[in-house]
Amino acid sequence: MWKIEKQMAIAAARVAATLCEQVRAQQDEQTLQKADRSPVTIADFGCQAVICQALQTNFPDDPVVAEEDALIFKQPENKSRWEQITEYVKSQIASATPEDVAAWIDRGNGQVARRYWTLDPIDGTKGFIRGDQYAIALALIEEGEVKLGILACPALPFHPEQPNQDKGVLFVAVQGEGTEMISLHRNQSVSVRVNQEQTGEKLRLIESVESAHSDRAKYRELAAKLGITQTFLQMDSQAKYGAVARGQADLYLRIPRPENLSRRENIWDHAAGAIVVTEAGGKVTDLNGNNLDFSLGSKLTNNLGIVASNGAIHNQVLSIWAKSRN
Ligand code: AMP
Ligand code: MG
Numbered sequence: 001m002w003k004i005e006k007q008m009a010i011a012a013a014r015v016a017a018t019l020c021e022q023v024r025a026q027q028d029e030q031t032l033q034k035a036d037r038s039p040v041t042i043a044d045f046g047c048q049a050v051i052c053q054a055l056q057t058n059f060p061d062d063p064v065v066a067e068e069d070a071l072i073f074k075q076p077e078n079k080s081r082w083e084q085i086t087e088y089v090k091s092q093i094a095s096a097t098p099e100d101v102a103a104w105i106d107r108g109n110g111q112v113a114r115r116y117w118t119l120d121p122i123d124g125t126k127g128f129i130r131g132d133q134y135a136i137a138l139a140l141i142e143e144g145e146v147k148l149g150i151l152a153c154p155a156l157p158f159h160p161e162q163p164n165q166d167k168g169v170l171f172v173a174v175q176g177e178g179t180e181m182i183s184l185h186r187n188q189s190v191s192v193r194v195n196q197e198q199t200g201e202k203l204r205l206i207e208s209v210e211s212a213h214s215d216r217a218k219y220r221e222l223a224a225k226l227g228i229t230q231t232f233l234q235m236d237s238q239a240k241y242g243a244v245a246r247g248q249a250d251l252y253l254r255i256p257r258p259e260n261l262s263r264r265e266n267i268w269d270h271a272a273g274a275i276v277v278t279e280a281g282g283k284v285t286d287l288n289g290n291n292l293d294f295s296l297g298s299k300l301t302n303n304l305g306i307v308a309s310n311g312a313i314h315n316q317v318l319s320i321w322a323k324s325r326n
Contacts, residue, residue, distance in 0.1 A: 002140065002148045002174055005059070009138050010182070012054035013152040013170060015092050016047040016136045017184055020122065021154050021168075022088060029129050032072060032081065039125050042081055044068055045105055046088040047121035047136055052107040053093060053100075055117055062140075065298055066108025066119035067268050073102055112267075112297050115142045120238075120268035126210055127236025131155075135237040139271035144295030149173045149272035153239045158183055160248045171242045173272075173279035179245050194282040194310040195247030200227035203313065206249035209234045212257070214305075218324075219253040225320045226251075226313060241273030244308050245280035251313065254306035255287065264299040270306060283307075283314040287321050 023029060023043040031039035048068045055064055073082040082098055089096045089104075108119060120137040128134035136152040151171040158166040158181070168184030171192070182189040198204070205223045208214055220232070233249050243249040256263045274284040274292055285291055286303035293302050307317055 001176070005140055005148055006172065006174055008054060008058045009140070009148060009150045010170060010172060012051045013136050013138060013150045014184065015050050015054070016121065017152040017154045017168065017170075019043065019046045019050060019088050019092055020128070020134070020136065022091065024128075024131075028084070031125075031129060032078065034072070039129060040068060040072075041122065041125060041128065042085045042088065043128065044122045044125060045070070045085045045101075048108050048119065049085070049089050049096075049101045049104040050092050051119055051121065051136075051138060052104045053096075056104065056107055059117075063110030063113050063116040064108050064119060065110050065112055065116055065267065066121065067266070068105060068121060069109050070102040070105040112141075112295065115140070117141070118268045118271050118294070120266075123269060124237025124239070130209075130236075132209065133236045133239040135239050135242075135273075137238050137268060137272040139268075139275065141267075141271060141294045144293055145175070146271045146275040146294060147175045149275035151238050151242055151272050151276055152184065153237075153242055154184060156239050156242065158188075160243070160246070169242070171245060171276045173245075173275040175275065175279070177279065179276050179280040181242070181246060192246040192280050194245060194277070194280050195250060196281070196310050196312040198250050198310070201229065201231075203228045203251065204231040204233055204249045206233040206235055206240045206243050206252045208240070209236050214253070215255040215257045218255050222253065222317070222320050222324065223251065226316060238269065238273035238276075241276050241308055244282055244310065245276045247310070250310045251317065252306070252308040253317070256305060264301055265303065265306065267294050267298055267300060270300065274308070277308050281311055283309055283311040285314070285318070287318070289318045
């Protein structure tokens with residue numbers, strides 16, 4: 001199912017990945033600051049424009065709930081950035097005008113509905129700026145459940161054991177049909193599975209590079225109770241879900257920090273990644289063992305934190321967490 005949606009999403013993610021890599025090659029990753037003081041680059045906006053353009057053309061009735069909006073360009077000091085973004089978008093869509101670009105970006109201001117798309121044009125912007133991992137994350141939701149997820153990871157090596165070669169992969173997952181990993185530059189695709197063989201010390205935890213994004217002390221303590229004491233892989237963005245899906249890591253945990261306990265996760269930060277892991281045979285819930293509920297708005301209002309695992313260790317992780325709360 002979702003064949004046409006999948007084809008379109010793969011094509012759009014490829015275009016967006018090319019645009020991001022062009023921005024990197026030109027060393028144009030300078031940032032603007034959003035109202036919440038988080039960084040955003042011209043690549044974030046360019047990506048959102050090209051993907052929303054494709055969604056508008058192919059599925060004009062589907063709302064898109066995306067991370068960015070074009071409000072920032074209404075400020076006169078950002079006019080030159082707007083023109084710069086338009087140039088990058090034109091390299092992919094020749095007829096694009098600055099007004100088109102703003103309208104495509106603002107198509108991402110849609111509302112959650114029975115069926116909708118959610119997009120993080122660059123997840124892990126801090127990683128993108130640092131020259132590390134980032135992901136373009138696009139997902140289709142129906143009835144609060146993810147049906148299709150695409151993660152484009154232009155800086156991720158196809159083979160984890162060869163970290164400096166053959167970078168650029170797409171993870172593609174469709175509900176009931178498994179997860180594929182497709183090379184962004186070669187004609188190769190493989191189906192991926194989680195690794196359920198590892199136990200004790202061999203289990204690998206993957207975590208954010210940014211320690212401010214999660215309670216590192218707490219999840220490392222939890223991981224230690226599983227026997228994981230030192231194999232902490234670090235990676236920005238939802239590429240972490242790809243790493244779990246392909247058996248490079250076994251566990252990814254997100255626990256709100258004590259000063260931020262009421263923070264709830266954004267839907268676009270988890271939708272694509274979650275289906276990439278579950279369709280590869282893993283499991284994704286919140287810390288209380290509840291399924292992620294994508295029907296409530298732009299935040300996972302009813303979910304606390306994230307547990308993404310190889311499936312085999314999932315219940316053990318949940319029970320360690322539950323005990324730590326008592
Ligand atoms: P990661 O690279 O996995 O740390 O994830 C990047 C995502 O972290 C971004 O898309 C942000 O939405 C999210 N983020 C930013 N600030 C915080 C925070 N204080 N706590 C949790 N997540 C955050
Ligand atoms: Mg994000």
